[in-house]
Amino acid sequence: MVLALQTTLDIDQLLNLFSTHLKSVVPHAGSSFCNERLGIELSLGGHGRHVCAYNLELENEFLGEWRMSRNRRFTEPELAHVEALLCRLLYPLRNGLKYREALSYAHTDQLTQTGNRTALLDSLKREFDLAHRYQTPLSIILLDVDHFKSINDSFGHDIGDAVLRAVARAIKDSVRRSDILFRYGGEEFVIVLANTSRDGAANLAERVRVMVETSFRALRGSDLCVTLSLGVAMMLPGETHLDLLRRADHAMYQAKHGGRNRVVAAAAAAAAAESELP
Template sequence: MRQEQAKLAVIDDSPTLGPIQRLELLAALQTTLALDNLLELFRRQIRPWIPHEGLCYRNEEAGIAIELGRKGPHRCAYRLTLEGKDLGELSLLRRRRFCEPELASFESLLCCLIYPLRNALLYRQALQSTYTDPLTGLYNRAAWQQACVREWKLARRQGTPLAILVLDLDYFKRINDTYGHAAGDQVLIRVAGCLRKTVRASDMIFRYGGEEFVILLSNTCLDGAELLAQRLRLAINAIDCADIAPDLKITASIGVAALALLQEETPEELLRRADEALYQAKRGGRNRVVVALGDKSQGTDRRGAPDTT
C-alpha cells in the first residue's frame, strides 16, 4: 500500500473549500458525539471534494481502530493534533493516486474535523469511565445492564445461544478481615487479570459488585459455558498470592446458566437462575461449578472439587 503524504492536520485553510461549504460541514459534524457516527458522517460529507473508497482511523493511546468502506492501494494519511494533544491518525484509501489539489482540500476539510473529533474522544472517555470499574478496569454493573439486554435481544432475534457465569470469590470477607482491605483489593485485581487471560476475546467480564463477577458469553451453549467455568475455577485456584500473604489461597464458586429461548426467558430470570446455581455451589462446599438446568429452578453440581481450606 502506498502512502502519499503524512503531516499534521491543523494548517491554514485551503482556498479549494469555500466558507459556505465549510460552515455546512462544521454544522453537520456537530450533530453527533459517537465516534463511529462522526467518522462515517465526515466520510460522506467530504466525498464531493475527495472521492475515495475507504477511511481508516487509528488511535493507539485510546485503543481505537476503525475502518469504514473498502481498502485501496493508495493512501493519504494525516496525524491529527490539537494543542499538542495527539488525536490519532486518519487515512483515506482508494484505487488511484491522490493529486496535490485533493490533498490540499483534504487538509482544509480535516480542520473542520479536529474539534468534533476531540469532543467525540472526550465523550468516549467519559462513557468508559461511566461503565468501567476503577479498581479492576473491568466493565461495571451499569455496563452489564446494557450489554445483557443487547445480547439477549440479539440471541432471541437470531435464535443463537447465550450463557452467563456468576462467579463469587470464596471467603473474601475473611481475606479482608485477616490481611486488610489493601490485600483484598490486590486479590480482586489479580482475579480480574486472570479472568481476562482465560476467557475468549468475545466474552464480556463485569465486576457486578464486591467480590462478585458476571461473564456474558454470546453464542455459547450450556456445555461450552460449563467448560469455561471450570477453566476459570482452576485458573483462580492457581493464582500466586505469596507476595500479598504467604498462606493466602483464592478459590471461587461459579453458577452457570444458558438462556431458555423456548420459554421466552427474560434477562432478569437468566441472571436469577445463574445466581441460584452460584449459591448452590456455596452451600455445596465452595470452590465448585454448579449448572442451572432449563426449568428455571433446578441446578446440578456436575464437576468441581469442594473447598477444603
C-alpha cells in the same frame, strides 16, 4: 442510509443499522466489527468460507476492523459497493466511538478496571436482544470469591483489594477476547459470553476456576488461598436478561452450598433440585 446512521451514537445500534442495509445490498452470511482499544467486538449473523476484511481509518485515526463473509466469493462490483458504503459509515462510527469512550469511565469499576454493575445490565440487555434477533446462544457466568470476608479480616483490606484485582486479571487471562467481564458488586463478577452454549460456558468457567486457584498458590506462601464458586446459565426462550442473571446467581449459590470451589450449571442445578422433591 446516511441519515439513519446519524440517528444514534450507540455503537451496537449504529452497526446493526449499517449491517442491515449492507445485507440488503450485498447479501452475506454475517459480519463483525472489532476495536481492541475500546474492547469492542460485535458479531452480526453467521460465518462463511469467504471473508473480506477492512481496516477502517479516518484522518489517520484507526477506528476498527470490519469483516464480512459468505460461502461464495464476493465479486469485484460487490466489493466496490461495500467500500463505498463503508466510507459513509466512517464519520458516524467515529462519533459513536468517541461517545463510547466518554461513557466508559462512568461504566468502569476503578478498582479492577472491569465493567461495573451499570455497564453489566446495559451490556447484558444488548447482548440478549442480539441473541434473540440472530437466534444465537447467550450464556453468562456469575462467580464469587470464596471466604472473601475472611481474607479481609485476616490480611487486611489492602490485600483484599489486591486479591480482587488479581482475580480480575486471572479471569481476563482465561477468557476469550469476545467475552466481557464485569464486577457485579463486592467480590462478585459476571462474564457475558455471546454465541456460547451452556456446555461451552461451563467449560470456560472451569478453566477460570482452575486459573484463579493455581495463580494464588505461590502468593504469600500457603497462607492465602483464593478459590471461586461459579454459576453458569444459558438464555432460555421466554425469559428476560434479568431472569438469566437470577438463574446464574442461583446456580452460584448452589456451588457455595455444595462445598465452594466448584462450577454449577443452572440447568443441572434445576434437575438436581427436582430430583430431591418428594
